[in-house]
Amino acid sequence: MSESPSPHEIRWQHDGVRVVGADRLDANTAQTxxxxxxxxxxxxxxxxxxxxxxxxxxxxxxxxxxxxHGPLESVIYVIKGRARMRWGERLEFTAEAGPGDFIYVPPFVPHQEINASRDEVLECVLVRSSGEAVAINLDIEPVEKPETVRWVDPTHPNG
Structure with a gap:
């Protein structure tokens, strides 16, 4: 005779580890x-x-x-392309990251995200410390002025 699964086994079966396959990502997010x-x-x-x-x-x-991004922490992992980050009170600091590199953005740090390539897509994995979309736009003249296409999404509503 086989035993029935315990309530704990049933709970872990449905509420335990989740695997989201690459073909199961949800594009039903704000797209611009x-x-x-x-x-x-x-x-x-x-x-x-x-x-x-x-x-x-x-x-x-x-x-x-x-x-x-207010109190949120962000981690960006670069898969393909070249990311340029500017940060500081006047966006006076800069660093670039390429495939395999991680970028950490601490809470409340003024910054500007840039695809450093004029002709190649930048592919990244983004992780934030909250499911809430928080972006506080700042009245700082960007060192690299947004041009052609602004990076606009729920956390960057005004680019």
């Missing part, structure tokens, strides 16, 4: 010209309470305006 975003991990998809993770494909030459 210049950026293609797909959610993998969020509250709606897997019940994540304190994370959002997904993929972001940023079109060539896309740039945000100056902003910060």
């Amino acid at each position: 010209p210049g950026m293609d975003r797909k959610a993998a991990i969020n509250f709606a998809r897997v019940g994540a309470q304190r994370l959002w993770a997904g993929t972001v494909h940023i079109h060539a030459n896309a740039k945000t305006g100056a902003h910060h």
